[in-house]
Amino acid sequence: xxxxxxxxxxxxxxxxxxxxxxxxxxxxxxxxxxxxxxxxxxxxxxxxxxxxxxxxxxxxxxxxxxxxxxxxxxxxxxxxxxxxxxxxxxxxxxxxxxxxxxxxxxxxxxxxxxxxxxxxxxxxxxxxxxxxxxxxxxxxxxxxxxxxxxxxxxxxxxxxxxxxxxxxxxxxxxxxxxxxxxxxxxxxxxxxxxxxxxxxxxxxxxxxxxxxxxxxxxxxxxxxxxxxxxxxxxxxxxxxxxxxxxxxxxxxxxxxxxxxxxxxxxxxxxxx
Amino acid sequence: xxxxxxxxxxxxxxxxxxxxxxxxxxxxxxxxxxxxxxxxxxxxxxxxxxxxxxxxxxxxxxxxxxxxxxxxxxxxxxxxxxxxxxxxxxxxxxxxxxxxxxxxxxxxxxxxxxxxxxxxxxxxxxxxxxxxxxxxxxxxxxxxxxxxxxxxxxxxxxxxxxxxxxxxxxxxxxxxxxxxxxxxxxxxxxxxxxxxxxxxxxxxxxxxxxxxxxxxxxxxxxxxxxxxxxxxxxxxxxxxxxxxxxxxxxxxxxxxxxxxxxxxxxxxxxxxxxxxxxxxxxxxxxxxxxxxxxxxxxxxxxxxxxxxxxxxxxxxxxxxxxxxxxxxxxxxxxxxxxxxxxxxxxxxxxxxxxxxxxxxxxxxxxxxxxxxxxx
Numbered sequence: 001x002x003x004x005x006x007x008x009x010x011x012x013x014x015x016x017x018x019x020x021x022x023x024x025x026x027x028x029x030x031x032x033x034x035x036x037x038x039x040x041x042x043x044x045x046x047x048x049x050x051x052x053x054x055x056x057x058x059x060x061x062x063x064x065x066x067x068x069x070x071x072x073x074x075x076x077x078x079x080x081x082x083x084x085x086x087x088x089x090x091x092x093x094x095x096x097x098x099x100x101x102x103x104x105x106x107x108x109x110x111x112x113x114x115x116x117x118x119x120x121x122x123x124x125x126x127x128x129x130x131x132x133x134x135x136x137x138x139x140x141x142x143x144x145x146x147x148x149x150x151x152x153x154x155x156x157x158x159x160x161x162x163x164x165x166x167x168x169x170x171x172x173x174x175x176x177x178x179x180x181x182x183x184x185x186x187x188x189x190x191x192x193x194x195x196x197x198x199x200x201x202x203x204x205x206x207x208x209x210x211x212x213x214x215x216x217x218x219x220x221x222x223x224x225x226x227x228x229x230x231x232x233x234x235x236x237x238x239x240x241x242x243x244x245x246x247x248x249x250x251x252x253x254x255x256x257x258x259x260x261x262x263x264x265x266x267x268x269x270x271x272x
Numbered sequence: 273x274x275x276x277x278x279x280x281x282x283x284x285x286x287x288x289x290x291x292x293x294x295x296x297x298x299x300x301x302x303x304x305x306x307x308x309x310x311x312x313x314x315x316x317x318x319x320x321x322x323x324x325x326x327x328x329x330x331x332x333x334x335x336x337x338x339x340x341x342x343x344x345x346x347x348x349x350x351x352x353x354x355x356x357x358x359x360x361x362x363x364x365x366x367x368x369x370x371x372x373x374x375x376x377x378x379x380x381x382x383x384x385x386x387x388x389x390x391x392x393x394x395x396x397x398x399x400x401x402x403x404x405x406x407x408x409x410x411x412x413x414x415x416x417x418x419x420x421x422x423x424x425x426x427x428x429x430x431x432x433x434x435x436x437x438x439x440x441x442x443x444x445x446x447x448x449x450x451x452x453x454x455x456x457x458x459x460x461x462x463x464x465x466x467x468x469x470x471x472x473x474x475x476x477x478x479x480x481x482x483x484x485x486x487x488x489x490x491x492x493x494x495x496x497x498x499x500x501x502x503x504x505x506x507x508x509x510x511x512x513x514x515x516x517x518x519x520x521x522x523x524x525x526x527x528x529x530x531x532x533x534x535x536x537x538x539x540x541x542x543x544x545x546x547x548x549x550x551x552x553x554x555x556x557x558x559x560x561x562x563x564x565x566x567x568x569x570x571x572x573x574x575x576x577x578x579x580x581x582x583x584x585x586x587x588x589x590x591x592x593x594x595x596x597x598x599x600x601x602x603x604x605x606x607x608x609x610x611x612x613x614x615x616x617x618x619x620x621x622x623x624x625x626x627x628x629x630x631x632x633x634x635x636x637x638x639x640x641x642x643x644x645x646x647x
Contacts, residue, residue: 163355163357165353165354165355165357166357166358166359166360168324168351168353168357169351169353169357169358169359169418170359170370171323171324171343171344171345172322172324172344172345172349172350172351173345173370173371173374173418173422174345174346174371174374174375175345175370175374176345179374183370183374184359187361188359188360188361
């Protein structure tokens with residue numbers, strides 16, 4: 001009885017410690033955003049008079065809404081495009097496998113092991129020649145390609161869990177492949193597809209490497225917005241924190257609202 | 273209503289050949305059962321008929337039209353799957369109406385058809401439920417209902433009762449047989465259960481290793497199996513086999529020497545047999561009789577009393593033979609009993625396992641399950 005209590009207490013303490021360690025940088029960032037630049041570099045303290053000074057400064061220097069809208073367009077656009085490509089691909093791999101399906105899947109995943117900077121120059125040149133630099137379309141394309149392997153992998157595992165009989169019954173009932181996908185496969189794996197989509201939105205929202213290198217002003221999303229507040233000299237920590245808070249707030253709220261769906265989707269099929 | 277012909281249908285999966293040239297005629301409104309041990313190719317054959325697999329060679333003909341290249345939806349067939357394969361996200365009504373929806377039938381007509389079918393299958397109170405809220409038997413009926421709604425020319429069943437418990441299976445067997453009469457449709461049914469085959473079929477197709485061993489009415493297969501495999505497969509408990517030796521061949525039959533030295537004459541055609549040739553004699557457990565002066569003797573190993581009947585497992589030389597006796601036999605384990613059989617009940621098989629043809633046909637071999645349609 002006693003030992004059980006101690007065990008529970010220990011576990012609770014461990015969980016809280018871990019949570020604090022993980023959340024600390026974010027909490028600190030949010031707090032710093034409400035300080036003045038001088039307070040931000042003064043010796044760290046939890047007690048200070050909060051001010052919106054940095055937010056006002058940030059807002060005065062750049063149009064948050066424009067960057068935020070770019071982020072929304074690009075992450076949603078990339079997610080829909082990726083799903084539109086991944087659903088048929090995963091269907092083919094799950095239900096019409098060939099000898100090379102497993103190899104193809106592995107190869108796709110292996111592209112994620114390549115450091116993006118390795119292909120920066122060729123991609124930059126291609127984008128320049130195609131006129132895609134600093135366009136939302138350009139980022140949508142690059143994010144789609146970036147997330148496609150992981151999206152196909154996830155959908156493939158969800159589709160694999162759908163009993164083949166059900167699709168065959170659909171075929172006997174007169175369903176074309178498109179009917180099969182729209183009426184049977186998608187409704188049956190919707191939790192999985194939804195969580196895959198959510199993951200893709202989050203990954204696209206937080207991506208910084210390509211957005212910093214391929215955009216300047218027109219198509220720059222929130223990651224570029226944050227970066228614009230760091231500078232080699234001068235005081236910028238409070239402004240940077242305020243900008244970061246504003247940049248991550250939408251996706252944090254989004255993630256918090258959809259966490260049930262995420263968990264349900266990611267464990268979908270685990271328990272029959 | 274339709275006829276189906278298979279002409280030299282083969283199927284390869286990579287290197288392995290699972291169907292080795294199947295020829296078969298299915299008549300209009302016939303209930304045909306494919307039966308065989310697992311891996312014999314019966315399900316593959318059904319899937320080829322359904323269009324879910326393609327044949328490697330050979331022709332499939334429905335009502336005189338070759339349908340090899342017609343998609344599953346356009347063959348006019350409906351299939352009931354072993355797993356039921358209901359659409360889990362749709363209600364019973366949507367499940368049953370799905371094919372009509374895809375065919376573009378308007379909502380009113382769809383509703384009417386689904387409700388009419390639900391009435392036949394007593395599913396009306398369940399129409400708004402999802403499959404997960406149904407029992408096994410109810411799911412099975414929905415799966416059958418989904419097939420009926422399509423108004424198919426041929427119904428295909430892939431081991432539809434194997435997921436049900438024993439009592440429900442008997443009940444569904446009767447319901448299916450009744451349904452066959454009510455719908456007056458051609459049905460093809462796959463099972464590994466020879467009792468289902470015997471009780472439901474007009475015609476049984478016994479498959480083994482991708483080859484059709486025999487096609488015939490249940491009584492034909494029971495009384496006149498063409499080979500040792502069919503003889504052993506049809507009938508429960510299994511037929512007993514004894515090695516015998518030919519002692520004489522005449523117009524009235526073949527005389528053989530039993531393991532105990534007794535001679536009996538079995539009324540089968542023995543042309544070409546020579547004196548001393550080794551044969552195998554098959555006799556069904558229900559045709560063995562306890563008889564104090566019988567030609568065979570065995571020690572009782574196990575007794576299974578079923579009430580109305582008793583199965584005796586008898587050690588006879590190095591063989592275990594099964595004898596179905598009356599429920600009231602008083603024998604005990606380890607007793608030695610003598611037994612025999614009527615020679616006309618016995619079957620003889622040559623070295624290749626082929627049956628020697630019986631000189632007289634059993635009078636019931638042409639009886640069909642539904643006599644009124646047999647003509």
